[in-house]
Amino acid sequence: QVQLVESGGGVVQPGRSLRLSCAASGFTFSSYGMHWVRQAPGKGLEWVALLWYDGNNTYYADSVKGRFTISRDNSKNTLYLQMKSLRAEDTAVYYCARNSKYRSLHYFDYWGQGTLVTVSS
Amino acid sequence: EIVMTQSPATLSVSPGERATLSCRASQSVSTNLAWYQQKPGQAPRLLIYSASTRATGISARFSGSGSRTEFTLTISSLQSEDFAVYYCQQYNNWPYTFGQGTKVESK
Numbered sequence: 001q002v003q004l005v006e007s008g009g010g011v012v013q014p015g016r017s018l019r020l021s022c023a024a025s026g027f028t029f030s031s032y033g034m035h036w037v038r039q040a041p042g043k044g045l046e047w048v049a050l051l052w053y054d055g056n057n058t059y060y061a062d063s064v065k066g067r068f069t070i071s072r073d074n075s076k077n078t079l080y081l082q083m084k085s086l087r088a089e090d091t092a093v094y095y096c097a098r099n100s101k102y103r104s105l106h107y108f109d110y111w112g113q114g115t116l117v118t119v120s121s
Numbered sequence: 122e123i124v125m126t127q128s129p130a131t132l133s134v135s136p137g138e139r140a141t142l143s144c145r146a147s148q149s150v151s152t153n154l155a156w157y158q159q160k161p162g163q164a165p166r167l168l169i170y171s172a173s174t175r176a177t178g179i180s181a182r183f184s185g186s187g188s189r190t191e192f193t194l195t196i197s198s199l200q201s202e203d204f205a206v207y208y209c210q211q212y213n214n215w216p217y218t219f220g221q222g223t224k225v226e227s228k
Contacts, residue, residue: 045157045165045208047217061216095164106212107155109176111164 002026002110004096009115012086022079022096022112030054030074033099035108036081038092046092049081050099050106064090086119093117123147123211127220133228140196142223144209149189153213156185156194159222160205168207169194199225 008020022034036048049070050059058070069082079096093116097108124147134140144154152172157165167176169185172192182197196203204227209220 044221045159045210045219047210047219050217059215100170105153105170106215106217107167107170107210108157108165109167109170111166113164 002098004098004110004112006094006096006112006115009094009117011118011120013121014087014119016086017082017084018086018117019083020081020094020096020115020117022081024077024079024096024098027098029072029077032101033103033106034070034072034079035097035099035106036068036070036079037095037097037108037111038090039095039114040089040092043092048094051079053099053103083117086117088119091117091119122216123150123214123218125209125211125218125220127207127209127223129223130221131224131226133226134199135228136201137198138228140199140203140225142194142196142207142225144187144192144194144220146190146192146211150211150213152188153211154185154187154192155210155212156183157208157210158203158205159208165208196225201227 003025005023051070067085071080093114095114096112098110126145128143154172156169159165173185184195206222206224208222
């Protein structure tokens with residue numbers, strides 16, 4: 001069965017960096033686009049970034065563009081999110097999510113359990 | 122950016138009753154709309170995509186309809202496990218955006 005397991009969250013000071021990982025199993029990772037979606041405490045969902053299945057195209061929300069970088073290692077079935085210049089408003093649970101089997105339809109058919117990032121001094 | 126607006130914010134329904142949730146897009150998204158269910162402390166779960174197609178393993182109690190700017194999620198006969206927050210999401214245009222959610226609670 002499809003499994004996505006995030007890790008790397010924690011408490012970090014404003015302006016510092018953090019890297020999240022998402023280990024995938026149960027499907028052919030290299031065939032699927034992958035996303036990061038976040039949810040601030042008690043708030044709704046916000047799409048953060050998309051990386052195509054082959055790693056050739058990336059898209060970011062304006063709120064993180066220039067500060068976050070999504071990447072993948074298809075040999076390790078792992079998705080990453082490198083976060084720099086973190087701000088208090090980046091505090092959220094970060095989910096990795098698999099893109100649908102239809103490569104041009106960017107909805108999320110499987111989600112990880114999430115990892116909490118808290119940006120605080 | 123396409124703004125997704127869900128209504129109502131909270132819906133109080135008795136078990137066995139029908140629940141109707143609405144989602145409106147600020148511009149046409151065709152049928153590129155998905156619905157998700159989220160229970161406390163859990164990740165969202167895909168229910169519906171392409172406005173009306175149930176995802177794998179989703180009960181026939183859940184149905185979606187609509188196109189362009191107006192969409193509806195209907196839960197035909199609410200079960201105890203259906204009390205949750207529901208989000209719509211458009212994927213017609215980047216950036217992909219969600220509604221603010223509708224909480225379905227027990228009356």
